[in-house]
Amino acid sequence: MNSLKQMDRGALSDALDHSGQRTTPQRETVFSVLLDQRDHPTADEVYARTKSRMPTISIATVYNCLETLVSCGLVKQVNIEREPTRYCPNLSPHAHFHCRETGRVYDVPVPSGMMQELAGVLPGEYEADSVELVFRGHLAKGKTK
Amino acid sequence: MNSLKQMDRGALSDALDHSGQRTTPQRETVFSVLLDQRDHPTADEVYARTKSRMPTISIATVYNCLETLVSCGLVKQVNIEREPTRYCPNLSPHAHFHCRETGRVYDVPVPSGMMQELAGVLPGEYEADSVELVFRGHLAKGKTK
DNA sequence: ACATAGTTTAGAATTATTCTAAATCAAATT
DNA sequence: AATTTGATTTAGAATAATTCTAAACTATGT
Numbered sequence: 001m002n003s004l005k006q007m008d009r010g011a012l013s014d015a016l017d018h019s020g021q022r023t024t025p026q027r028e029t030v031f032s033v034l035l036d037q038r039d040h041p042t043a044d045e046v047y048a049r050t051k052s053r054m055p056t057i058s059i060a061t062v063y064n065c066l067e068t069l070v071s072c073g074l075v076k077q078v079n080i081e082r083e084p085t086r087y088c089p090n091l092s093p094h095a096h097f098h099c100r101e102t103g104r105v106y107d108v109p110v111p112s113g114m115m116q117e118l119a120g121v122l123p124g125e126y127e128a129d130s131v132e133l134v135f136r137g138h139l140a141k142g143k144t145k
Numbered sequence: 146m147n148s149l150k151q152m153d154r155g156a157l158s159d160a161l162d163h164s165g166q167r168t169t170p171q172r173e174t175v176f177s178v179l180l181d182q183r184d185h186p187t188a189d190e191v192y193a194r195t196k197s198r199m200p201t202i203s204i205a206t207v208y209n210c211l212e213t214l215v216s217c218g219l220v221k222q223v224n225i226e227r228e229p230t231r232y233c234p235n236l237s238p239h240a241h242f243h244c245r246e247t248g249r250v251y252d253v254p255v256p257s258g259m260m261q262e263l264a265g266v267l268p269g270e271y272e273a274d275s276v277e278l279v280f281r282g283h284l285a286k287g288k289t290k
Numbered sequence: 291a292c293a294t295a296g297t298t299t300a301g302a303a304t305t306a307t308t309c310t311a312a313a314t315c316a317a318a319t320t
Numbered sequence: 321a322a323t324t325t326g327a328t329t330t331a332g333a334a335t336a337a338t339t340c341t342a343a344a345c346t347a348t349g350t
Contacts, residue, residue, distance in 0.1 A: 167317090
């Protein structure tokens with residue numbers, strides 16, 4: 001048993017159906033892991049967390065599931081420097097803040113309109129379908145969030 | 146002999162001096178390779194180009210030199226998805242456009258003020274020292290640039 | 291029930307990058 | 321000028337995230 005809420009389970013099977021892929025226990029569990037702890041885990045971290053709910057799952061399957069979730073639009077990959085890819089189920093437009101000290105990644109909500117405005121700086125010949133905005137720095141005194 | 150202009154040679158040794166590192170023929174040659182063809186090459190590509198000017202250089206040295214140039218602020222790393230790191234000697238504030246079709250990366254000038262404005266969306270507890278903006282998509286009909 | 295196609299799995303393979311340790315080089319000092 | 325010292329270069333080994341491979345499994349449609 002995974003901890004997907006009815007709503008999320010629905011969103012998952014809709015999205016999978018829509019892209020011609022099956023809803024499987026592995027995919028549900030991986031998705032629930034991402035939704036339950038929204039700290040931008042790496043594939044390895046997702047693997048560890050998923051394993052505690054589904055001990056027989058393999059790392060290859062975790063990679064497969066993550067790729068599937070990305071391909072059907074439910075999850076985004078976050079690439080920070082040369083570090084392992086992180087996964088993020090936050091679909092609303094947002095940026096990321098990467099703390100150099102702790103290595104942690106935080107979501108930063110971006111006012112609607114800002115993304116539009118950003119796209120506006122692109123010369124006409126470029127047609128962008130995604131915008132990635134990453135800040136890097138550190139958190140003010142003591143704030144660990 | 147590498148093809149560094151007097152100005153760039155000066156900037157290089159100043160920056161290296163300033164960070165307590167030596168000016169070497171390898172570093173000069175790698176830097177000149179980056180300045181001569183500004184197409185965001187990977188380390189492997191830099192290696193191939195440098196080799197034609199300095200056949201004895203090793204790939205490890207190319208990595209070392211690139212790291213050195215980044216550390217003294219003359220070059221920026223550009224990380225696009227899971228692809229190999231690319232290197233960029235453009236120090237003016239700019240974004241990148243990554244063409245999904247060709248894989249090429251283009252510099253996109255960003256109006257001064259835009260970067261400031263971006264930093265403005267960050268809640269107070271975040272202190273950013275760098276902002277990375279990457280667009281992904283494709284070039285309009287036929288435009289290969 | 292059977293065929294088909296999609297999915298999972300363990301382990302091997304890949305690949306960009308980093309590490310290691312020896313050789314080389316260059317500046318500073320005797 | 322020789323010597324010491326520390327930085328740099330180098331080839332090759334090691335690392336680590338990710339992808340690939342091929343066999344086993346599962347679900348679905350006929």
